[in-house]
Amino acid sequence: EIVLTQSPGTLSLSPGxxxxxxxxxxxxxxxxxxxxxxxxxxxxxxxLIYDASNKATGIPARFSGSGSGTDFTLTIxxxxxxxxxxxxxxxxxSSPQTFGQGxxxxx
Amino acid sequence: EVQLVQSGAxxxxxxxxxxxxxxxxxxxxxxxxxxxxxQMPGKGLEWMGFxxxxxxxxxxxxxxxxxxxxxxxKSINTAYLQWSSLKASDIAMxxxxxxxxxxxxxxxxxxxxxxxxx
Numbered sequence: 001e002i003v004l005t006q007s008p009g010t011l012s013l014s015p016g017x018x019x020x021x022x023x024x025x026x027x028x029x030x031x032x033x034x035x036x037x038x039x040x041x042x043x044x045x046x047x048l049i050y051d052a053s054n055k056a057t058g059i060p061a062r063f064s065g066s067g068s069g070t071d072f073t074l075t076i077x078x079x080x081x082x083x084x085x086x087x088x089x090x091x092x093x094s095s096p097q098t099f100g101q102g103x104x105x106x107x
Numbered sequence: 108e109v110q111l112v113q114s115g116a117x118x119x120x121x122x123x124x125x126x127x128x129x130x131x132x133x134x135x136x137x138x139x140x141x142x143x144x145x146q147m148p149g150k151g152l153e154w155m156g157f158x159x160x161x162x163x164x165x166x167x168x169x170x171x172x173x174x175x176x177x178x179x180x181k182s183i184n185t186a187y188l189q190w191s192s193l194k195a196s197d198i199a200m201x202x203x204x205x206x207x208x209x210x211x212x213x214x215x216x217x218x219x220x221x222x223x224x225x
Contacts, residue, residue, distance in 0.1 A: 035211035
């Protein structure tokens, strides 16, 4: 099973700042089969990025994903108030699929 | 518009059985996998398994194999997650999600809260 470790656990930033979230895999994620989701309190997760760097439909340009192999990054170029949430990475390269433990982006 | 609508919150006693549902609309239900994800109170997301409604091909995470059963009825565009004997440790929010080719979840249900209490 691929273990995904996200860091930091909590990121304290202000609106307008840049957020850089990391997701490290215990073994290589083939084909860059990694996604990022945003979850706000009381809501279902929302897909942001798939295949490491492709934006899902309707996702603002300030969100971007990068990486390959075992190291992946989600970047939010300039935080908007609505971006404060928990972010999860998810690998679907091998079974069982797994999620990271999450990074909370807080004000 | 693609939608996944899950059944409502449940309160059950330990040892009782339960089946929750996820109904898809706005797309061809048999062309996509439906996955189930657990979120325990205050915790992260856990992948439980998938089903392909066209032929009921089902895959489970080893952590959930034997603990739950995933099924689907393609005639009514609905996938299910069921327990034969609930435990207190099953208390969680359960989400279904749509996936193309057993990949990312592009649409999610609203979640079903399962509470188990004597």
